[in-house]
Amino acid sequence: MTRLEGMPPTPAARTPRAALAELLAGNRRFVSGQPVHGHDVTAAAAVASGDQQPYAVLLGCIDSRVPLEAIFDQTFGSICVIRTGAHVLDRAVCGSIEYVVGQLGVRLVMVLGHERCGAVGSAVDALRSGRRPGGSLGYVVDRIAPAVHEVGADDPDAHRIAIRRHVRRTVATLRADDLLAGPVGAGEVAVVGALYDLATGEVALLPEE
Numbered sequence: 001m002t003r004l005e006g007m008p009p010t011p012a013a014r015t016p017r018a019a020l021a022e023l024l025a026g027n028r029r030f031v032s033g034q035p036v037h038g039h040d041v042t043a044a045a046a047v048a049s050g051d052q053q054p055y056a057v058l059l060g061c062i063d064s065r066v067p068l069e070a071i072f073d074q075t076f077g078s079i080c081v082i083r084t085g086a087h088v089l090d091r092a093v094c095g096s097i098e099y100v101v102g103q104l105g106v107r108l109v110m111v112l113g114h115e116r117c118g119a120v121g122s123a124v125d126a127l128r129s130g131r132r133p134g135g136s137l138g139y140v141v142d143r144i145a146p147a148v149h150e151v152g153a154d155d156p157d158a159h160r161i162a163i164r165r166h167v168r169r170t171v172a173t174l175r176a177d178d179l180l181a182g183p184v185g186a187g188e189v190a191v192v193g194a195l196y197d198l199a200t201g202e203v204a205l206l207p208e209e
């Protein structure tokens with residue numbers, strides 16, 4: 001019996017390519033207004049998930065407009081989600097991804113940036129004004145700043161371009177991670193960067209450079 005096109009994988013997609021295809025199919029269901037899980041956010045669906053068999057781990061932004069399970073039309077148990085301001089990495093985030101890949105056997109890591117990201121905007125503002133925020137927000141801004149520097153804070157299009165640069169930098173850091181570099185080099189695990197368009201709901205992969 002063949003699975004329906006675009007249905008979630010059972011069991012978990014076992015190759016990075018298959019996992020990516022499943023994720024993008026879910027985004028197409030979301031964009032087309034025909035989610036198969038969007039209507040079933042119930043305790044019964046949660047219970048039915050049983051043991052988790054996630055096939056991807058997604059690192060996205062805290063932005064309230066970008067709920068990752070919804071925009072990829074995923075159900076309970078199918079993806080692991082980590083969200084920080086502008087998907088900034090720290091040791092807890094990296095360790096969590098290492099756990100999902102190493103212990104749960106997940107083959108795909110996606111870093112998802114989004115248009116009009118406020119956290120990246122804060123970094124652009126901080127570099128333009130020379131006023132670095134205090135507290136731990138300063139840490140977040142510091143982690144985004146290299147992407148803004150690469151673009152040039154004075155570039156009128158700095159915000160939009162830095163969003164893309166910051167995704168690529170995050171992907172590169174994860175590919176070089178102590179515990180991920182081996183499986184990534186062997187082709188067993190993929191780390192990909194993508195961008196979410198708030199206006200259309202579409203997720204587009206960032207081309208490799």
Ligand SMILES: [Zn+2]
Pocket residue numbers: 061062063085086114116117118119120
């Ligand atoms: Zn954001």
